[in-house]
Amino acid sequence: MQNLKEAPIGVFDSGVGGLTVAREIMRQIPQERIVYFGDTARVPYGSKSTDTLIRYTRQIIRFLKTRGVKAIVVACNTASAVALEAVRDELDIPIIGVVRPGAKVAAEATRNKRIGIIGTETTVNSGMYVKLIQEHLPEAEVIGKACPLFVPLVEEGWTKDPVTEEVARRYLADLQKSDIDTLILGCTHYPLLRHMVGDIMGEQVTLVNPAYETALELRALLEREGIANDGENKNFENPYEFFVSDLAEKFKTFASSILPCDVTSIKKINIEEY
Amino acid sequence: MQNLKEAPIGVFDSGVGGLTVAREIMRQIPQERIVYFGDTARVPYGSKSTDTLIRYTRQIIRFLKTRGVKAIVVACNTASAVALEAVRDELDIPIIGVVRPGAKVAAEATRNKRIGIIGTETTVNSGMYVKLIQEHLPEAEVIGKACPLFVPLVEEGWTKDPVTEEVARRYLADLQKSDIDTLILGCTHYPLLRHMVGDIMGEQVTLVNPAYETALELRALLEREGIANDGENKNFENPYEFFVSDLAEKFKTFASSILPCDVTSIKKINIEEY
Numbered sequence: 065m066q067n068l069k070e071a072p073i074g075v076f077d078s079g080v081g082g083l084t085v086a087r088e089i090m091r092q093i094p095q096e097r098i099v100y101f102g103d104t105a106r107v108p109y110g111s112k113s114t115d116t117l118i119r120y121t122r123q124i125i126r127f128l129k130t131r132g133v134k135a136i137v138v139a140c141n142t143a144s145a146v147a148l149e150a151v152r153d154e155l156d157i158p159i160i161g162v163v164r165p166g167a168k169v170a171a172e173a174t175r176n177k178r179i180g181i182i183g184t185e186t187t188v189n190s191g192m193y194v195k196l197i198q199e200h201l202p203e204a205e206v207i208g209k210a211c212p213l214f215v216p217l218v219e220e221g222w223t224k225d226p227v228t229e230e231v232a233r234r235y236l237a238d239l240q241k242s243d244i245d246t247l248i249l250g251c252t253h254y255p256l257l258r259h260m261v262g263d264i265m266g267e268q269v270t271l272v273n274p275a276y277e278t279a280l281e282l283r284a285l286l287e288r289e290g291i292a293n294d295g296e297n298k299n300f301e302n303p304y305e306f307f308v309s310d311l312a313e314k315f316k317t318f319a320s321s322i323l324p325c326d327v328t329s330i331k332k333i334n335i336e337e338y
Numbered sequence: 339m340q341n342l343k344e345a346p347i348g349v350f351d352s353g354v355g356g357l358t359v360a361r362e363i364m365r366q367i368p369q370e371r372i373v374y375f376g377d378t379a380r381v382p383y384g385s386k387s388t389d390t391l392i393r394y395t396r397q398i399i400r401f402l403k404t405r406g407v408k409a410i411v412v413a414c415n416t417a418s419a420v421a422l423e424a425v426r427d428e429l430d431i432p433i434i435g436v437v438r439p440g441a442k443v444a445a446e447a448t449r450n451k452r453i454g455i456i457g458t459e460t461t462v463n464s465g466m467y468v469k470l471i472q473e474h475l476p477e478a479e480v481i482g483k484a485c486p487l488f489v490p491l492v493e494e495g496w497t498k499d500p501v502t503e504e505v506a507r508r509y510l511a512d513l514q515k516s517d518i519d520t521l522i523l524g525c526t527h528y529p530l531l532r533h534m535v536g537d538i539m540g541e542q543v544t545l546v547n548p549a550y551e552t553a554l555e556l557r558a559l560l561e562r563e564g565i566a567n568d569g570e571n572k573n574f575e576n577p578y579e580f581f582v583s584d585l586a587e588k589f590k591t592f593a594s595s596i597l598p599c600d601v602t603s604i605k606k607i608n609i610e611e612y
Binding site: 104105106111112113115116119212213216217219220226227230231234309310311314334336 | 378379380385386387389390393486487490491493494500501504505508583584585588608610
């Protein structure tokens with residue numbers, strides 16, 4: 065059991081977005097090790113089908129298990145929405161996604177029971193946020209809006225740009241008129257646009273970032289299962305390991321800019337072999 | 339040999355963009371059959387590495403060969419720029435890309451020997467357009483500019499939108515000042531923005547769409563090799579077959595909107611198995 069306690073958490077995403085979730089885990093439970101995988105060879109997931117994303121998720125889980133992980137975090141809203149339930153029963157370790165924690169905190173935050181959700185096409189079309197919010201709050205009205213240009217705009221680095229603001233105003237126009245009081249940032253890239261989205265929606269709308277709640281839920285899960293690391297990760301030479309399916313320079317730049325640690329080693333693997 | 343003459347042409351791209359090349363082939367050599375493959379499960383290619391794109395190209399060629407193709411057209415600037423030369427010697431059938439024909443026609447079109455090229459990051463960074471233009475015109479000056487947001491903007495359908503125009507003005511600003519008289523649309527999505535790009539660059543700049551020249555070069559190649567179809571493809575029940583690695587509804591919509599034929603059957607295959 066001591067070995068299992070010291071095992072790392074597997075965290076994966078289609079690319080760099082899930083690093084915002086890894087960052088929250090590093091902040092909330094700094095004693096845990098992390099093996100991060102970014103599927104940069106097949107990014108993005110947001111416009112791909114359920115079948116394909118389930119296949120990709122299975123491959124990534126097989127890879128993470130070779131690294132001896134004790135639990136897995138699906139740090140991608142799209143994969144959490146369409147693939148997580150399909151693979152959960154195939155696993156002998158706990159797995160959590162970002163959609164369930166995000167839905168829970170939104171259901172708790174709303175006062176008028178009107179919640180907005182922005183995300184990729186596949187996430188919004190899946191209806192998974194609606195389903196999970198209504199498990200907590202059956203009478204909730206949930207209004208979804210896909211924002212396909214947000215990810216490329218963030219990856220271009222235009223997070224404080226008038227072009228992005230114009231795109232955001234257009235995507236958010238219907239949500240502004242819909243009297244929501246809570247808005248879920250349902251894609252791991254979107255916290256990087258939170259100030260712009262917040263300014264457009266106004267201060268009466270609470271923004272929910274599922275990453276924060278996911279890290280808290282992970283901590284509770286590890287304690288409940290008796291596999292939380294009770295030591296300090298500083299005993300490990302390399303507490304955070306990063307793997308990608310394509311060696312994009314962008315990954316290193318992005319990771320170094322948002323993580324509170326040095327990203328010294330990023331290894332490339334062929335995910336199709338798993 | 340008659341069998342080979344009646345065999346189809348394999349055409350592939352990361353997704354829908356290569357359909358603009360398929361369209362030119364349908365127009366220029368309507369008697370030829372086409373097997374089209376769009377790698378929609380791994381799209382886009384434009385920000386991925388050379389190693390990964392060579393691996394993907396090899397898989398796709400293996401798949402197309404199972405369909406009995408007599409020649410292959412790499413209808414993707416990025417794969418043409420970084421993968422084509424690596425796989426050419428492994429093949430026993432002819433293969434052509436879009437970069438060489440585009441470079442040739444640009445070298446012929448320029449009067450002041452100053453040529454611009456816009457494309458994905460990987461295409462522009464590869465330097466392949468520069469190399470091939472200078473084979474025809476050693477003293478040519480070639481100025482490249484990556485335009486990563488053009489593909490997502492076209493896929494969002496915003497081809498005549500003020501947001502896209504603002505993005506285009508920004509991407510093209512340096513090229514406008516650079517005194518080029520010829521600009522290569524070095525990505526198969528960009529012909530859908532040709533009017534906007536043309537208006538911004540002005541009428542003194544000739545726009546080159548490599549798709550047109552590629553279809554002509556394919557016709558010449560088939561005749562030179564003695565494998566051109568001398569019949570009429572109307573003898574075949576289904577002259578144009580479409581395969582994708584992910585069944586995105588978008589593919590069918592896009593294909594139907596730009597092709598001069600009905601796209602009735604699109605089959606999904608698992609490209610990782612090839």
